[in-house]
Amino acid sequence: MAPIDWSPLWISLETSVTATLVTLVAGLAAAAWRERRTGPAAALVDGIFLLPLVLPPTVVGFLLLLLFGRHGPLGKLLLRLGATVVFSWPATVIAAAVVSFPLMYLTARAALEQVDSRFFEAARTLGASEWRVFSAIALPLAWPGVLAGTILSFARALGEFGATLMLAGNIPGKTATIPIAIYFAVEADDVQRAVAWCLIDVVISLALLAGLYYWTRTRWVRR
Amino acid sequence: MALEVQVAKKLPEFTLDVSFTAGEAPLGILGPSGAGKTMLLRCIAGLERPDRGRIALDGRVLLDTERRIHVPARDRRVGMLFQNYALFPHRTVAENVGFGLRHLPRQERADRVEALSARTHISGLEGRYPRELSGGEQQRAALARALAIEPEALLLDEPLSALDTHLRSQVEAQLQETFAAYRKPALLVTHNIEEAYRLGERLLVLSRGHVAASGAKEEIFRHPPSLEVARLTGCKNFSRARAISETMVEALDWGCRLRVAQALTKPAAHIGIRAHHIDFIESRGAGGADENVIPCWLVRSSETPFRITLYLRLNRPPGESGEQPSHVDLQAEVFKEKWERFREHPLPWHVRLSPDALFLLPE
Numbered sequence: 026m027a028p029i030d031w032s033p034l035w036i037s038l039e040t041s042v043t044a045t046l047v048t049l050v051a052g053l054a055a056a057a058w059r060e061r062r063t064g065p066a067a068a069l070v071d072g073i074f075l076l077p078l079v080l081p082p083t084v085v086g087f088l089l090l091l092l093f094g095r096h097g098p099l100g101k102l103l104l105r106l107g108a109t110v111v112f113s114w115p116a117t118v119i120a121a122a123v124v125s126f127p128l129m130y131l132t133a134r135a136a137l138e139q140v141d142s143r144f145f146e147a148a149r150t151l152g153a154s155e156w157r158v159f160s161a162i163a164l165p166l167a168w169p170g171v172l173a174g175t176i177l178s179f180a181r182a183l184g185e186f187g188a189t190l191m192l193a194g195n196i197p198g199k200t201a202t203i204p205i206a207i208y209f210a211v212e213a214d215d216v217q218r219a220v221a222w223c224l225i226d227v228v229i230s231l232a233l234l235a236g237l238y239y240w241t242r243t244r245w246v247r248r
Numbered sequence: 249m250a251l252e253v254q255v256a257k258k259l260p261e262f263t264l265d266v267s268f269t270a271g272e273a274p275l276g277i278l279g280p281s282g283a284g285k286t287m288l289l290r291c292i293a294g295l296e297r298p299d300r301g302r303i304a305l306d307g308r309v310l311l312d313t314e315r316r317i318h319v320p321a322r323d324r325r326v327g328m329l330f331q332n333y334a335l336f337p338h339r340t341v342a343e344n345v346g347f348g349l350r351h352l353p354r355q356e357r358a359d360r361v362e363a364l365s366a367r368t369h370i371s372g373l374e375g376r377y378p379r380e381l382s383g384g385e386q387q388r389a390a391l392a393r394a395l396a397i398e399p400e401a402l403l404l405d406e407p408l409s410a411l412d413t414h415l416r417s418q419v420e421a422q423l424q425e426t427f428a429a430y431r432k433p434a435l436l437v438t439h440n441i442e443e444a445y446r447l448g449e450r451l452l453v454l455s456r457g458h459v460a461a462s463g464a465k466e467e468i469f470r471h472p473p474s475l476e477v478a479r480l481t482g483c484k485n486f487s488r489a490r491a492i493s494e495t496m497v498e499a500l501d502w503g504c505r506l507r508v509a510q511a512l513t514k515p516a517a518h519i520g521i522r523a524h525h526i527d528f529i530e531s532r533g534a535g536g537a538d539e540n541v542i543p544c545w546l547v548r549s550s551e552t553p554f555r556i557t558l559y560l561r562l563n564r565p566p567g568e569s570g571e572q573p574s575h576v577d578l579q580a581e582v583f584k585e586k587w588e589r590f591r592e593h594p595l596p597w598h599v600r601l602s603p604d605a606l607f608l609l610p611e
Contacts, residue, residue: 146295146328146334147330147336149322150293150295150321150324151396152323152348152397165338
């Protein structure tokens with residue numbers, strides 16, 4: 026039997042961790058931005074933020090391909106800087122980040138909205154800058170929700186398939202994540218390999234969900 | 249030191265339109281719930297933006313809508329005590345109190361927190377979280393936090409309403425102490441008449457967004473400028489009035505003629521008297537004066553631990569001449585000891601509406 030190629034596991038983990046960090050920052054920023062706004066413009070932005078959640082991942086992947094492709098607006102720009110995103114490892118991160126972003130955004134927003142705004146106002150009357158209000162008051166108080174959102178985003182990023190295949194393709198050792206490895210193993214009639222990767226995926230996902238469950242049940246109540 | 253405020257803001261129910269100046273004497277802002285009191289404080293603190301107005305603190309302009317100046321809350325140096333204190337739940341008392349002192353070196357900050365804790369009587373609680381404090385302790389910690397930034401003005405929003413009754417007098421005494429030492433504009437919002445009277449030196453009576461009265465508290469309580477203010481300051485007894493001579497008034501709803509001490513300047517529309525100013529004459533003719541003495545019948549009564557409120561019908565027994573038997577002309581409040589002395593007396597009793605206690609209210 027040929028030695029097992031573990032690269033999909035590492036690619037999956039690296040991609041998911043990086044994508045989660047990106048969504049964490051972007052999701053929090055978007056949620057904090059949205060919290061102070063009302064009106065039709067904000068509602069429209071909301072719709073755009075949530076689009077990746079409702080569109081089929083293949084559609085998201087295809088749109089990203091149009092955006093980042095050789096003739097796409099972002100692709101052209103990057104090409105001028107000497108970089109190609111399509112069919113490279115960063116493409117797996119972009120695909121996973123875009124697809125998991127709505128989950129982070131939604132949970133972060135719900136968590137921030139739950140914090141009593143009088144705490145923010147009290148901080149402001151005490152001379153705190155908006156950044157300090159966010160980092161010293163809003164974030165710590167919304168933390169349990171934000172963490173739950175982070176875990177959900179990570180899980181979503183780990184399971185990402187359609188958009189990744191569209192934008193990053195299947196390049197073993199470079200862009201082939203676990204879901205892609207499974208798909209091509211099945212395609213090549215390598216059932217054993219497909220089952221093995223499936224089991225690994227199940228184990229990781231269960232561990233994550235167990236962690237999330239444990240966290241929400243035992244987290245110290247600060248209020 | 250002076251805080252000049254002039255703000256107008258459209259609210260769903262009415263328009264808040266208020267202007268006043270507060271000096272070093274604590275100003276009590278009294279008004280029923282929903283009169284716009286909290287909104288007024290929020291405008292001064294910079295948490296709300298008035299539609300029009302100007303706010304200046306010691307000549308420093310905090311808001312001037314004409315000149316498009318709106319200093320953000322963080323730069324106003326206006327301390328605010330929120331109704332439920334809004335202590336940061338994830339920070340200890342010391343971290344709460346020191347929140348506004350981040351610009352200071354660590355040691356200096358610790359010294360300041362210690363001094364503030366001593367001043368507000370929360371020493372020894374610095375390591376606790378807000379949820380581990382009693383209501384009174386939370387209030388004092390929040391006060392220490394607001395004072396930490398050495399605010400140029402202090403705003404207190406219903407500082408005692410979240411406390412149990414038995415804690416209030418103690419916390420109130422400490423508030424008075426703080427006010428006495430503060431000597432800068434301090435505004436205290438409350439819907440509690442007695443609290444406003446005890447804590448404020450001057451009063452601003454707010455009703456549906458406008459200033460119904462402002463001035464020295466004794467003056468407002470003794471001579472309310474209008475029926476509305478008389479009501480808002482707790483007066484229960486009114487009658488329509490018609491002047492007969494310079495010192496005589498006919499109380500139309502009470503069916504009697506009364507001598508008044510206040511010289512009539514403007515035509516009076518109403519005459520009023522506070523419930524606890526009504527005197528019961530225990531033996532008729534004693535002291536001679538029958539002036540302003542009216543026979544009355546008891547309709548019903550309601551007791552509190554030490555006092556009793558008597559609801560009275562003047563001049564004739566309840567239910568006579570086709571009225572509702574529950575019709576009440578006056579409500580009087582007396583200590584129970586006094587009531588015990590005349591409760592067994594046969595009806596009618598006799599009340600005396602002292603000319604000094606009666607006040608006339610212009611149209």
